[in-house]
Amino acid sequence: MPERRRWSTEEILDTAAELLRTSDAESFSVRKLAAVLGTDSSSLYRHFRSKTELLREVADRILLAAMDGYRPEGDWKQRITALALRVREAFGQQPQLAAVWGRYASSGTGSRLVMEEVLQALRISGLPDEEIPVRYHRIVVLLFALVASEAGAGAITPKEREQGMELFRVAVLGADPERFPALAHFARDVRPLGADRRAAFEEILAAQLAHIEATIRPL
Known part of the structure; x- marks a missing residue:
């Protein structure tokens, strides 16, 4: 019986990323990954202690890709904006x-770089040092939400997008003006x-x- 191939950590992560392109974290399993690789789950647990760790x-590899070649430029707002757009772009290429x-926020090198x-x-x-952790947390929570929302829209198929647009047109243009007067007024x-998501992303950020800048007291 031929000996099973020993997969490297990077090869396992490459295959897991590819598998996640067509499924979600809920349906993903180490057993499915092992089957794709032609090995057994126990061999993968030598690299990762759990599905969550994997x-x-x-x-984290997506964050590493986002930070690859990054050089901080401009003032603090420009730096955070540039970083946010790089993270958005990286996940936009792999929306799933x-x-x-x-859900599984990383503590790896990519996460630490961000x-x-x-x-x-x-x-x-x-900002005084004592305020920075709270402001940092707000920015990261917002970034999580915006990137996840953007990617969620990017993951749907053209057919699903068209069906959604048709439902939107029916719901908005067909709104009863007596029950939904404001909606009927602004319907057109x-x-x-899904429209202008990039502009919305940048404006919200x-x-x-x-808001943070307005709280900074001049020296």
């Missing part, structure tokens, strides 16, 4: 993994959630950063 590693990141840059940017903003101007 998923965290997969998510955004939900994995949101954390370090946000904290460094906030340190030069003029209200846009679906900019509003959060402006």
Whole structure:
């Protein structure tokens, strides 16, 4: 009987990422991954102690890709904005993994690089040190939400998108003006959630950063 191939950690993570492109974290399992690799689950547990640890590693690789080649430029708001857009772009290329990141937040090198840059940017903003952890937390929670929302829309098929658009048109343009007067009034101007997501992402992030800036007391 031929000896089974020994897969490297990177090969396992590559295969897991590919498997997650067509499934979600709930249906993903180490057993399924092992079957794709043609091995048994026990061999994978030599690399990862649990499914959660494996998923965290997969998510962290996306953050590592986002930080690859990153160089901080500009003021603190420009740095955080540039970082956020890089993370958004990285998960936009693998939208199924955004939900994995949101649920299984990594503590790996990629995550630490993102954390370090946000904290460094906030340190030069003029905020006192005691306020930085709270502000950092708000920014990261917002980034999680925006990236997950963006990626969720990007993961649907063209057919699902068209069906959603048709349902939106029926729900909005066909709204009863007596029951939904405001909706009927703005029906032709209200846009679906998928429209101008990039602009919305940047505006919401900019509003959060402006809010932080307004709290900074001049020296």
